[in-house]
Each structure stands twice: as structure tokens, then as C-alpha cells.
Amino acid sequence: MDGKAYQQNLMNMCAAGQHDPTKKYGICGIITAIVCFPCGLICLFSDVEKRCVRCGVKC
Secondary structure: OOHHHHHHHHHHHHHOOOOOEEEEEOHHHHHHHHHOOOOHHHHHHHOEEEEEOOOOOEO
């Protein structure tokens, strides 16, 4: 399988709704979690962004 066919297969998976999500935590949530532990964990978990690794769409 060459590179273009492999990449097209991955994009077809995203088009079918089979995304590969990853989480990225914001800097404000991380700092609040450290300074105001354990209550700051609420801010950490609310300051999260899920995006697909392959296509970049928010999940």
C-alpha cells in the first residue's frame, strides 16, 4: 500500500465517523489544578479540548 492510498484510507475512516480523538489540557486548567489542589481538578477537567489526530475536527 503506497502512502497516498494509506492516507486516503485514514481520511475515509474519519469521514465515516471513526475519529481518533486525543485530549489536550489548557494551561489555565493545569495551573489552577496545581495551585488549588484538589478543587482545581474541576477546572482541569473542564478546560480540555478533544480533537481528532488525523483530521483535526473537534470531537
